[in-house]
Amino acid sequence: MSTLSKAEILRFMTAINLNERLIITPLLDKDEQVKDCAIDVRLGNQFIITQKTSFTEMDVSLQDQIKTRIGQYQRKIVIGFRERFVLHPQQLVLGSTMEYIVFPNCLSGYVIGRSSWGRLGLIIATATGINPGYKGCLTLELENLGEVPIVLYPGIRIAQLILHTVEGEGKYRSRYRFPVGPEFSKAHEDNEIGFWARKRE
Amino acid sequence: MDEIIAEKVITATYYKLSLIKEQISQIRLHSFPSDNPKQLAEIIKVICNLFQEYLLRLQNDASSQPVEVARLAKFIANTTGELASHLRFVEGASIERTPWNMVLPFQSFVKDIYQPNSFLIVRPQWQYNYKVIWDLVEVYKEHIEKGLSKKVSLDQKVFNTKLYIVSFPGFEKNNLLLHANLGHEIGHPIASEFLAAEAESAKAKPQYLPRIAEELEKVLEKVLEKYLGRDATELEKYAQKGKLQAHIVFLRKRGLEEIISDLISVNLFGIASLFATEEIADISQSIDEVKAPQYYPPLRMRLRLMYEELLSNGLDSMFNNVDAQRTFQQNDFNMHVLSAVKERLDIIKTTVSIDKDKNHIENDPILKIAYDSILEVLPKIKGFIKTRISGHVFEFEKIHNTVLPLCDRIANRIPPNAVEIDPFMPVIADIPAILNAGWFYKITCLSKLSSYRKQEEYVKELNILNDLLLKAVELSHVHREYFKWIKDSKK
Numbered sequence: 001m002s003t004l005s006k007a008e009i010l011r012f013m014t015a016i017n018l019n020e021r022l023i024i025t026p027l028l029d030k031d032e033q034v035k036d037c038a039i040d041v042r043l044g045n046q047f048i049i050t051q052k053t054s055f056t057e058m059d060v061s062l063q064d065q066i067k068t069r070i071g072q073y074q075r076k077i078v079i080g081f082r083e084r085f086v087l088h089p090q091q092l093v094l095g096s097t098m099e100y101i102v103f104p105n106c107l108s109g110y111v112i113g114r115s116s117w118g119r120l121g122l123i124i125a126t127a128t129g130i131n132p133g134y135k136g137c138l139t140l141e142l143e144n145l146g147e148v149p150i151v152l153y154p155g156i157r158i159a160q161l162i163l164h165t166v167e168g169e170g171k172y173r174s175r176y177r178f179p180v181g182p183e184f185s186k187a188h189e190d191n192e193i194g195f196w197a198r199k200r201e
Numbered sequence: 202m203d204e205i206i207a208e209k210v211i212t213a214t215y216y217k218l219s220l221i222k223e224q225i226s227q228i229r230l231h232s233f234p235s236d237n238p239k240q241l242a243e244i245i246k247v248i249c250n251l252f253q254e255y256l257l258r259l260q261n262d263a264s265s266q267p268v269e270v271a272r273l274a275k276f277i278a279n280t281t282g283e284l285a286s287h288l289r290f291v292e293g294a295s296i297e298r299t300p301w302n303m304v305l306p307f308q309s310f311v312k313d314i315y316q317p318n319s320f321l322i323v324r325p326q327w328q329y330n331y332k333v334i335w336d337l338v339e340v341y342k343e344h345i346e347k348g349l350s351k352k353v354s355l356d357q358k359v360f361n362t363k364l365y366i367v368s369f370p371g372f373e374k375n376n377l378l379l380h381a382n383l384g385h386e387i388g389h390p391i392a393s394e395f396l397a398a399e400a401e402s403a404k405a406k407p408q409y410l411p412r413i414a415e416e417l418e419k420v421l422e423k424v425l426e427k428y429l430g431r432d433a434t435e436l437e438k439y440a441q442k443g444k445l446q447a448h449i450v451f452l453r454k455r456g457l458e459e460i461i462s463d464l465i466s467v468n469l470f471g472i473a474s475l476f477a478t479e480e481i482a483d484i485s486q487s488i489d490e491v492k493a494p495q496y497y498p499p500l501r502m503r504l505r506l507m508y509e510e511l512l513s514n515g516l517d518s519m520f521n522n523v524d525a526q527r528t529f530q531q532n533d534f535n536m537h538v539l540s541a542v543k544e545r546l547d548i549i550k551t552t553v554s555i556d557k558d559k560n561h562i563e564n565d566p567i568l569k570i571a572y573d574s575i576l577e578v579l580p581k582i583k584g585f586i587k588t589r590i591s592g593h594v595f596e597f598e599k600i601h602n603t604v605l606p607l608c609d610r611i612a613n614r615i616p617p618n619a620v621e622i623d624p625f626m627p628v629i630a631d632i633p634a635i636l637n638a639g640w641f642y643k644i645t646c647l648s649k650l651s652s653y654r655k656q657e658e659y660v661k662e663l664n665i666l667n668d669l670l671l672k673a674v675e676l677s678h679v680h681r682e683y684f685k686w687i688k689d690s691k692k
Contacts, residue, residue, distance in 0.1 A: 013624050018613055026680040030625050078296045081679060100616050135614045178614050178665055180672040
């Protein structure tokens with residue numbers, strides 16, 4: 001497994017066969033976005049914001065409650081392009097990449113923040129791995145670790161993808177199917193939760 | 202007495218106007234996919250301010266007659282009630298209740314067809330149909346000037362806008378394929394342009410009316426007997442003849458409104474528009490009758506005229522183009538798509554070759570006169586449409602260059618926002634191409650699920666398709682705007 005260089009990235013992006021192609025669509029500015037060993041991706045305009053609620057906990061083992069609780073705790077909003085989105089200190093917000101991304105089965109990668117934003121206190125992802133064969137917009141977990149609110153604009157280059165080749169071939173199987181924006185958590189769908197969490201009376 | 206009533210009405214109405222303004226402030230806090238709903242809210246607010254000032258002037262004007270003051274106050278009170286109900290157009294247009302991804306792209310698509318000062322609002326309604334209201338601002342202006350006897354000065358900048366409010370069936374919010382029916386709604390204001398021009402030229406030279414009168418004369422005795430019985434007096438017959446003639450003119454107008462709009466839709470959106478109309482026809486109780494009170498033309502006739510228009514625009518070329526066939530023989534999926542689309546078109550061809558609707562019209566002498574007159578004017582209409590929306594007519598060359606590659610993307614679970622044979626030289630897709638690709642995919646891949654009775658899978662697949670299509674419309678719009686910005690900033 002090695003990190004893809006710019007030349008390799010471009011080679012994967014121009015593969016003739018769609019199944020072997022790395023797709024980042026739309027790629028608005030190739031020269032700005034394709035870097036030496038990474039591709040910059042942009043912030044989409046849908047967000048899932050969290051809000052204070054009256055319930056005491058989020059317990060993914062409470063199958064009958066959890067969907068309602070997520071609905072009460074998190075809400076999807078849309079910000080128009082060229083509009084501002086203010087991320088307050090310590091606030092957690094789910095966003096997504098503007099680009100729809102398709103990984104061929106021979107590539108995996110991870111998404112990390114751009115250092116310019118990191119220096120302002122912005123963290124963009126904690127679950128950073130991208131599996132071979134992934135298709136969809138990437139959900140970003142945005143958090144402001146700074147002391148002052150940060151203004152974000154949909155469309156700005158906010159994160160970067162680092163890509164690796166996979167030895168052998170991987171195939172992406174996930175509960176998040178072809179997302180076109182940020183997705184709510186589906187942690188409660190893990191089958192093994194039933195084993196690890198004692199059933200409450 | 203008038204004085205007391207006027208006082209009461211003025212105070213109550215002033216309060217109501219304040220309430221509307223308060224509601225507008227609340228509604229403005231919602232998120233909207235464009236600024237247009239807020240612009241309508243602003244117009245309503247301007248009218249509220251104008252009315253409040255007018256009411257105060259009325260109250261303080263000792264020279265006015267109490268009867269006149271009461272009349273004006275009541276006029277404002279009634280208009281206020283109406284105005285308040287229009288806030289629903291603003292409230293419904295929020296991001297939560299609309300397919301927000303398509304609003305801006307659709308708006309710029311429409312702006313190219315209408316006038317630059319036009320603005321469009323897309324909103325849901327609970328009724329299961331599409332509707333368009335246009336010239337609302339003009340109606341406000343005329344109503345106010347008439348009601349207040351032109352004693353007000355209306356800000357021309359505010360009242361010189363053309364507003365189009367397009368409604369769609371609310372629960373079908375994300376069903377972009379069905380929204381191909383919006384092409385028909387775009388057509389309505391243009392149809393009314395044609396009818397207005399026709400009425401105008403009829404003033405100089407009689408057009409269709411003498412012919413209608415002549416045809417009515419031929420069947421009059423038989424028809425009058427049906428309506429009035431055998432013992433009717435000459436006076437009754439004369440009155441009925443007038444009514445019949447007016448009814449024929451009305452039927453002709455209703456028929457033309459719908460047919461012109463259909464033809465515009467099919468010219469703008471191509472086959473997608475035909476498929477969307479077919480989907481409506483599928484659930485209609487009757488596709489052969491003209492029924493009161495709406496008097497829509499029979500859906501079978503509408504499908505027939507749309508199909509014929511597509512044929513004359515080159516529909517067959519997409520199947521006959523030898524070079525294209527050669528190219529696409531290399532791609533099994535594309536061949537599969539073409540044959541599925543052809544199969545569906547053949548079903549429509551069979552549907553429209555049945556004459557039931559024609560028989561229904563033939564058997565009713567009044568309908569026959571109206572529809573003969575419609576068919577007579579059709580060639581003129583087709584010419585008018587081609588000129589009116591030139592540059593926006595769907596070209597069948599697009600099917601091979603754009604629609605099929607986009608369809609291929611959908612099959613690979615990629616939004617059909619652009620053809621990226623060379624990803625660094627993308628051809629950005631427009632709304633008609635995306636709609637057609639979506640329909641082609643649905644007909645090719647989803648119809649199978651329906652015929653195998655895999656309904657749950659169908660639901661999942663259709664949701665994925667809708668998501669990909671809406672994302673594509675959004676991304677292609679952003680892409681185009683970004684390129685425009687790059688181009689402008691280099692100047």
